[in-house]
Amino acid sequence: MNIADQLLTKYPIISDQVDIKELGALLRELEKTLRRGATGNIVEFGCYVGTTSLFIRRLLDAYD
Numbered sequence: 001m002n003i004a005d006q007l008l009t010k011y012p013i014i015s016d017q018v019d020i021k022e023l024g025a026l027l028r029e030l031e032k033t034l035r036r037g038a039t040g041n042i043v044e045f046g047c048y049v050g051t052t053s054l055f056i057r058r059l060l061d062a063y064d
Contacts, residue, residue, distance in 0.1 A: 002028065002031055003031060003059060003062045003063075004024065004027035004028045004030070004031045004059060005024065005028075007027065007055060007058050007059060007062070008020055008023065008024055008027070008055075011055070011058070013051055014049050014050075014051050014054070015048055015049040015050075015051040017048045017049070017051065018051050018052055023051065023052065023055060026052065026056075027055055027056070027059055030042070030056065030059060031059060034059070034060075034063045042056060042060075044056060
């Protein structure tokens with residue numbers, strides 16, 4: 001199981017603005033990018049409750 005899926009299993013989604021399928025797709029693509037060793041910045045536009053930002057941070061922390 002990849003780290004993105006582990007995070008989705010471990011932590012609840014705190015908003016109804018994104019579902020597990022959408023968040024999973026985003027995190028798995030980000031994880032592929034991290035595994036390739038790409039450098040750069042991540043920009044997440046919009047913040048309702050911060051679910052996506054929170055999970056992105058968790059994934060980045062796992063790779064730090």
